[in-house]
Amino acid sequence: xxxxxxxxxxxxxxxxxxxxxxxxxxxxxxxxxxxxxxxxxxxxxxxxxxxxxxxxxxxxxxxxxxxxxxxxxxxxxxxxxxxxxxxxxxxxxxxxxxxxxxxxxxxxxxxxxxxxxxxxxxxxxxxxxxxxxxxxxxxxxxxxxxxxxxxxxxxxxxxxxxxxxxxxxxxxxxxxxxxxxxxxxxxxxxxxxxxxxxxxxxxxxxxxxxxxxxxxxxxxxxxxxxxxxxxxxxxxxxxxxxxxxxxxxxxxxxxxxxxxxxxxxxxxxxxxxxxxxxxxxxxxxxxxxxxxxxxxxxxxxxxxxxxxxxxxxxxxxxxxxxxxxxxxxxxxxxxxxxxxxxxxxxxxxxxxxx
Amino acid sequence: xxxxxxxxxxxxxxxxxxxxxxxxxxxxxxxxxxxxxxxxxxxxxxxxxxxxxxxxxxxxxxxxxxxxxxxxxxxxxxxxxxxxxxxxxxxxxxxxxxxxxxxxxxxxxxxxxxxxxxxxxxxxxxxxxxxxxxxxxxxxxxxxxxxxxxxxxxxxxxxxxxxxxxxxxxxxxxxxxxxxxxxxxxxxxxxxxxxxxxxxxxxxxxxxxxxxxxxxxxxxxxxxxxxxxxxxxxxxxxxxxxxxxxxxxxxxxxxxxxxxxxxxxxxxxxxxxxxxxxxxxxxxxxxxxxxxxxxxxxxxxxxxxxxxxxxxxxxxxxxxxxxxxxxxxxxxxxxxxxxxxxxxxxxxxxxxxxxxxxxxxxx
Ligand SMILES: [Zn+2]
Numbered sequence: 070x071x072x073x074x075x076x077x078x079x080x081x082x083x084x085x086x087x088x089x090x091x092x093x094x095x096x097x098x099x100x101x102x103x104x105x106x107x108x109x110x111x112x113x114x115x116x117x118x119x120x121x122x123x124x125x126x127x128x129x130x131x132x133x134x135x136x137x138x139x140x141x142x143x144x145x146x147x148x149x150x151x152x153x154x155x156x157x158x159x160x161x162x163x164x165x166x167x168x169x170x171x172x173x174x175x176x177x178x179x180x181x182x183x184x185x186x187x188x189x190x191x192x193x194x195x196x197x198x199x200x201x202x203x204x205x206x207x208x209x210x211x212x213x214x215x216x217x218x219x220x221x222x223x224x225x226x227x228x229x230x231x232x233x234x235x236x237x238x239x240x241x242x243x244x245x246x247x248x249x250x251x252x253x254x255x256x257x258x259x260x261x262x263x264x265x266x267x268x269x270x271x272x273x274x275x276x277x278x279x280x281x282x283x284x285x286x287x288x289x290x291x292x293x294x295x296x297x298x299x300x301x302x303x304x305x306x307x308x309x310x311x312x313x314x315x316x317x318x319x320x321x322x323x324x325x326x327x328x329x330x331x332x333x334x335x336x337x338x339x340x341x342x343x344x345x346x347x348x349x350x351x352x353x354x355x356x357x358x359x360x361x362x363x364x365x366x367x368x369x370x371x372x373x374x375x376x377x378x379x380x381x382x383x384x385x386x387x388x389x390x391x392x393x394x395x396x397x398x399x400x401x402x403x404x405x406x407x408x409x410x411x412x413x414x415x416x417x418x419x420x421x422x423x
Numbered sequence: 424x425x426x427x428x429x430x431x432x433x434x435x436x437x438x439x440x441x442x443x444x445x446x447x448x449x450x451x452x453x454x455x456x457x458x459x460x461x462x463x464x465x466x467x468x469x470x471x472x473x474x475x476x477x478x479x480x481x482x483x484x485x486x487x488x489x490x491x492x493x494x495x496x497x498x499x500x501x502x503x504x505x506x507x508x509x510x511x512x513x514x515x516x517x518x519x520x521x522x523x524x525x526x527x528x529x530x531x532x533x534x535x536x537x538x539x540x541x542x543x544x545x546x547x548x549x550x551x552x553x554x555x556x557x558x559x560x561x562x563x564x565x566x567x568x569x570x571x572x573x574x575x576x577x578x579x580x581x582x583x584x585x586x587x588x589x590x591x592x593x594x595x596x597x598x599x600x601x602x603x604x605x606x607x608x609x610x611x612x613x614x615x616x617x618x619x620x621x622x623x624x625x626x627x628x629x630x631x632x633x634x635x636x637x638x639x640x641x642x643x644x645x646x647x648x649x650x651x652x653x654x655x656x657x658x659x660x661x662x663x664x665x666x667x668x669x670x671x672x673x674x675x676x677x678x679x680x681x682x683x684x685x686x687x688x689x690x691x692x693x694x695x696x697x698x699x700x701x702x703x704x705x706x707x708x709x710x711x712x713x714x715x716x717x718x719x720x721x722x723x724x725x726x727x728x729x730x731x732x733x734x735x736x737x738x739x740x741x742x743x744x745x746x747x748x749x750x751x752x753x754x755x756x757x758x759x760x761x762x763x764x765x766x767x768x769x770x771x772x773x774x775x776x777x778x779x780x781x782x783x784x785x786x
Binding site for chain 2: 075076077078079080081082113115116120128129130157160161164165167168171172303306307308
């Protein structure tokens with residue numbers, strides 16, 4: 070049968086006469102005899118012809134009419150193509166295994182390991198990270214000027230610290246920010262925003278929020294979250310690259326959703342431990358429930374839409390209010406009237422609205 | 424099949440391009456790739472992309488002989504891993520370390536890294552083309568791309584800075600110049616392609632660029648103005664207006680803006696492609712791309728729509744449409760000795776790792 074042959078050394082075309090013998094294609098081109106074993110032939114179907122290549126032929130390419138190819142090889146030709154499909158199946162299976170392993174590490178392994186990892190992080194390193202965080206946050210959130218109020222907050226932080234056995238010096242301070250929130254940084258710093266102080270109605274509410282943050286510090290939740298997101302971020306980035314495709318974005322989104330699940334668990338833990346700390350000091354733990362109830366009702370804040378709750382890391386305020394109410398006990402106020410007044414005045418109104 | 428008994432001097436031929444791209448085949452492939460990407464956390468994408476190219480290359484014919492793509496998914500995968508380990512990870516460490524050392528230090532170190540990233544982008548682009556060339560076979564002979572990737576990276580940065588300084592004025596010229604090394608360094612076996620800026624300049628691009636840029640600029644600021652006006656009005660009427668509505672509004676405005684953008688810039692895109700192709704030659708063969716702005720606009724609008732509707736799933740179809748569009752408009756006059764090219768070396772063992780990370784690959 071007729072064939073067209075390129076020998077892979079130059080682009081010169083050769084018309085060849087192809088014979089079949091002992092399981093090989095035999096042909097001669099430019100004075101060289103070629104024998105290509107049928108076993109191991111690679112086949113490309115191109116409309117009414119096929120292009121053949123094989124390891125023995127290196128870059129050489131032999132083109133036959135599809136009819137010739139079918140007629141001569143019969144069932145053999147189909148087996149050659151099936152081999153390619155098996156090979157792809159193996160690739161997909163191993164990739165799926167790699168993907169599954171990565172997913173297991175990100176969604177199960179890392180969260181499980183983040184607790185021990187956080188506990189074994191040297192406190193000095195955590196302090197350093199916290200300092201760096203604080204310096205960066207400080208660019209946007211200026212420390213409030215009211216010295217007396219700041220002192221009252223700091224005193225309360227140290228009071229709870231004595232109950233915890235944390236290696237960190239807990240330093241609570243009020244900062245100016247465009248939102249109501251309190252946050253624990255790595256290494257024991259706790260920031261309370263002016264909007265949050267304005268939002269709380271009683272000393273009990275504010276002390277409950279601060280106790281919650283102290284519990285985060287004690288349990289090293291921030292370090293845990295950092296390990297989790299560092300590991301997940303690294304691994305998922307390794308999988309998807311910097312890619313911007315829809316599939317790649319979906320994988321990253323799944324990663325952050327998983328992180329959210331674990332941060333909810335940490336919130337519940339901090340709620341409970343925070344109340345414990347207050348009760349151990351003989352202080353009232355009744356501020357938590359009304360605080361969360363008002364957050365849930367959207368008092369003073371934008372209404373908590375379903376979307377908001379999904380993306381917020383302090384979700385489900387109503388449920389948290391109920392749990393807190395069930396465990397609340399009366400006690401002394403954390404701040405006396407004078408301290409409370411100085412805290413309320415710690416962040417005098419800014420000169421101009423932001 | 425071919426003309427070995429051609430009466431012209433030995434091996435000398437004119438070049439005739441043809442394509443037999445069947446979009447249906449790429450539709451099925453899109454679905455398959457999408458499913459396998461899902462199962463493998465998108466790791467299959469390297470093999471998926473390889474299969475798209477294999478099918479595309481073999482549907483493109485030059486003088487009745489189809490091209491062949493010999494790249495492998497594993498090569499792309501390994502290239503990606505190397506890029507992550509050798510570039511991604513060190514960059515991450517440096518950036519994280521800089522933040523650790525304080526905000527001022529971070530700013531100091533982030534800026535040069537930013538510049539370096541643009542060099543890297545150019546480097547990645549050249550590498551990707553080099554890999555593609557080395558995995559493209561015709562008549563059993565490989566293509567190769569010669570030239571310095573580092574130099575290309577720095578010219579990319581230079582042209583980009585020039586464009587920024589000139590408020591975008593230089594960008595069309597930059598795009599044309601950046602095509603130069605990619606074509607001037609290209610060889611079919613040992614047969615050298617040439618890129619002549621003078622030949623490319625015979626087709627004007629600024630004539631199409633200036634009105635497009637002006638119209639789009641006005642349109643852009645008008646839309647932004649409308650968005651801010653609505654936002655301002657909404658804030659006055661109802662201070663606690665939900666952000667969601669605002670986001671919907673912005674997206675609702677962006678879609679028509681991008682459609683209009685495609686339409687407005689289509690004449691420029693068509694002119695740019697015509698200009699670059701006019702600059703290419705292979706021995707005595709010169710090339711011509713018969714792309715009109717209307718065809719270009721329809722192609723790009725269709726692609727945009729397909730990608731939006733399918734959330735990117737139909738990217739293989741978009742590539743196939745684009746290849747079909749371009750190849751069926753690619754013409755050549757003059758002759759080249761296509762029968763005596765001597766085989767090129769194997770080329771790089773892995774490819775495109777960096778380009779993948781930058782999302783900088785088209786085709
Ligand atoms: Zn919390």
